[in-house]
Amino acid sequence: MDTLVPKDHLLRKIEKVMDYDWLYERLEGYYCHTNGRPGTDPVVLIKMVLLQHLFGIPSLRQTYREVQVNLAYRWFLGYGLLDEIPHFATVSYAFCKRFPEELTDEIFQHILNKALNNGDDDSENGSGGTTEKTVSTTDPDCGMFVKGEHERQFAYEAHTACNKRGFVLGVQVTAGNIHDSVAWDELYTTITRRFNDIRYAVMDSAYKTPWIAKRTIDDGIVPILPYTRYKGAKGSYRPWEYAYLPEKDAYLCPQGAELRHTTTDKDGKRVYRSTPKNCRDCPYKAKCGANEKGQKLLTRHIWQFYLDAVECIRKTEDAKCIYAMRQQTIERVFADAKEKHAMRYTHHRGLTAVTRWVKLKFAAMNLKKLAVWSWKDSFLLLLSLFPIRVFHKTRHPPCLAAF
Incomplete structure (x- = not known):
């Protein structure tokens, strides 16, 4: 089986950087070793969920079918050609009933720690009230998301922050009718408590409020926000x-x-x-x-003084350069999540289930990036053993967190 999986396959790169021993210790108390029939290896169940999110498979049912016919997936799970794959209902039950609720967040944090300890520890540039009253009859936790005049649908929002290398640092999932600036506080607090070396916070226009400008400046973090067009009547005094x-x-x-x-x-x-x-x-x-x-x-x-300071910062050349990185960082994260990892729609209901699903999605994306980068670094190390001139990478700008 091992010889059939290409040496440069993504799953090989993931196996090289990921460790699972801590999961056995963490979940030992949830399995009985002296009574009943042997349970399915918990790491296998977690790996099946990682496969779903790594390759953008819409559901666990389809993941189960893909694993049955894909040799690389079977190799990743440690199963042979004739071994029976755990049923998708077993995986779903484990995450919904057996595993602790905080396991998803622990997996996300574990992968993020590995990414940051792998040379990506420079995280700089670090999302109103609810007015919509329409309530979904099938999922009351979600909210009516309104964009423009024509787009109205029940949805959840994942308020996300990443660093300059595109690793997701944190996410706050809310109903679709919660404004970005309302969800920003908890996400910002979580990230700044963990990463105390953030120097810049790059955010989009939804976060351009007096409170956000005040809090970031008072914390010694430089807020970089875009230009917002004046919405007053045309021809009137500004x-x-x-x-x-x-x-x-x-x-x-x-x-x-x-x-x-x-x-x-x-x-x-x-x-x-x-x-x-x-x-x-x-x-x-x-x-x-x-x-x-x-x-x-x-x-x-x-607090208008703080908004005036934000405007002055926006006009500097450094701020323009750093804000331009959004398309390579947080915008790329959103695009990859939707197009490559099936995050445009969810089959889950309830804020808790959707939060777990989103965090696993971003954990898989961080793991994928870490595995690919580690494989490239080892390849460059191999090249350095031979008399070949290798050019140094260009220096990155200071640490940043993008929202």
């Missing part, structure tokens, strides 16, 4: 056209009228209002958006 007067805590409109601070609302926005008698007869009243009484209202968040 907020930045109003001059702020710090000594008076007031704003001056383009026509010279003063807007004084009157109150601060529960969302942390300071409200500035103009005097109606000064604006009632202004010819630019329509352009500034004053109400019928001739009063202009302008709001500024109490």
Whole structure:
């Protein structure tokens, strides 16, 4: 059997970097060795799930069928040509009923540790409330995901962070109607507690909120976020056209009228209002958006300073260079997960089951990348034993975590 599996097959590379002894120790208490018939090797069950996620097989039922006819899969499980493969129901039962719930996260963390200890320990650049009331009758844990005017469907969201090499550092699974900025806090806390050398956090526009800007800057992490287009009425004055007067805590409109601070609302926005008698007869009243009484209202968040700092950072050359890496890191992770690892749709129901499924998916992706890179490194080491000039790799920019 061993001679039939190519030497450069992905599963050979995985076997070279993965160890399973800790799984036997971890699961020993879940099997009885003195009573009943012998159980199926737990590592074999875990390997079958890894096969499903490594090769993007839609279901365990189909994985079971593929293992029956694929020699490399049988070799990976340690089974011969005539050995009976464990039934897919046995695998499903083990993960749903027998194995502890935290096993999935432990497998993910174990593979991530191996990846980071394999020379990828530089993780720099480190996702609202629910308003949709529609509830699924088949899976109440999911939420109505709305994108644009036409796409509406029940879904889950996997809020994910990776490092500059594309290794997934953490994931937070929520219902599809939870805004990215709401799920961001828990994911950010988990990652920053574990990786204290993060210098940059690269995020998309959904995370461009005052709280996220404040927390990252206060933690000494540089937030890098994209440009967001102003959504106000066309032809009206833009907020930045109003001059702020710090000594008076007031704003001056383009026509010279003063807007004084009157109150601060529960969302942390300071409200500035103009005097109606000064604006009632202004010819630019329509352009500034004053109400019928001739009063202009302008709001500024109490943490607007942090958003202004984010804008200044965005315009630097270093920030532009680092943000451009998103297409090679987190965007590549999402694309591979959907196109190569069957993550576009899920057959599972319930937040717990979907979270377990997503973490196993990302664990398999990390394992695949680790195995391929380790095999390349060993190949380069072999080349170095011969008098062949090998060029050094270019230096990577500083550590980053992308969301």
